Amino acid sequence: MKITLKIWRQKNKGDKGSFKEYKLDHVSPDMSFLEMLDVLNNELIVKGEESVAFDHDCREGICGMCSLYINGRPHGPQQTTTCQLHMRTFSDGETITIEPWRAKAFPVIKDLIVDRGAFDRIQQAGGYVSVNTGGVPDANVIPIPKKVADEAFDSAACIGCGACVAACKNASAMLFVSAKVSQLALLPQGKPERKERVEKMVAQMDAEGFGACTNTGACEAECPKAISLSNIARMNREYYGASFTSYEVVAKGED
Numbered sequence: 234m235k236i237t238l239k240i241w242r243q244k245n246k247g248d249k250g251s252f253k254e255y256k257l258d259h260v261s262p263d264m265s266f267l268e269m270l271d272v273l274n275n276e277l278i279v280k281g282e283e284s285v286a287f288d289h290d291c292r293e294g295i296c297g298m299c300s301l302y303i304n305g306r307p308h309g310p311q312q313t314t315t316c317q318l319h320m321r322t323f324s325d326g327e328t329i330t331i332e333p334w335r336a337k338a339f340p341v342i343k344d345l346i347v348d349r350g351a352f353d354r355i356q357q358a359g360g361y362v363s364v365n366t367g368g369v370p371d372a373n374v375i376p377i378p379k380k381v382a383d384e385a386f387d388s389a390a391c392i393g394c395g396a397c398v399a400a401c402k403n404a405s406a407m408l409f410v411s412a413k414v415s416q417l418a419l420l421p422q423g424k425p426e427r428k429e430r431v432e433k434m435v436a437q438m439d440a441e442g443f444g445a446c447t448n449t450g451a452c453e454a455e456c457p458k459a460i461s462l463s464n465i466a467r468m469n470r471e472y473y474g475a476s477f478t479s480y481e482v483v484a485k486g487e488d
Contacts, residue, residue: 234260234320237328238273240285246340262321266309267292267299269320286344292316294457297394301345302332307396307455314394314457334395336404338441351441352393352409359433360413364425381419388415390458397452403444408452410438411468412460418471428475435472
């Protein structure tokens with residue numbers, strides 16, 4: 234395959250950045266997208282040029298590091314991670330445009346790498362269980378309905394890649410945050426801190442500069458792990474319930 238690549242090059246956060254065009258003449262259809270970028274970087278290094286910086290780690294669709302905006306879609310034309318996207322998805326002679334995530338809360342570090350530390354700070358704000366839950370009981374000791382356990386597991390499948398933010402016209406992080414809230418709020422171990430958790434995580438999300446959710450649904454459509462939009466509705470219920478309770482406590486204190 235012969236392909237043309239239009240890749241965003243940016244030295245650092247303060248640099249204006251621009252697209253630069255590259256051509257590859259011998260691309261195997263069986264290559265993954267990241268392997269194709271490896272080939273490009275090898276050619277650039279041989280020529281004495283600076284290689285393209287991009288994020289990757291496991292290359293197995295698990296870690297969520299391979300966050301690229303490809304031809305106007307997060308992770309490319311298929312609902313999968315970039316590392317699991319193969320070049321046979323594209324046509325011979327096609328021009329492929331590659332950009333970093335575009336969001337205020339995800340500033341560009343270099344080229345195609347963005348700083349997703351905002352997600353970490355949201356997690357640190359409340360995405361954990363700190364109460365003493367005792368030792369690990371047998372699996373069948375705590376009765377959890379299978380439907381609830383399945384929903385918690387599906388929510389926990391979120392890999393924090395940020396595709397939801399990149400897909401959203403408002404750069405909202407609601408799908409990510411709601412998945413992290415849901416995976417704990419649904420299970421007995423997470424219930425004691427559920428109100429404090431959702432208030433802190435939503436407050437941190439707003440502080441990071443993410444946009445508001447308008448229920449367009451692009452986040453769910455592009456999520457490589459198919460995280461359900463229903464998590465956002467659950468998080469809203471959790472948040473409003475916590476807010477009303479907090480207000481009642483404050484009101485009683487003032488009386």
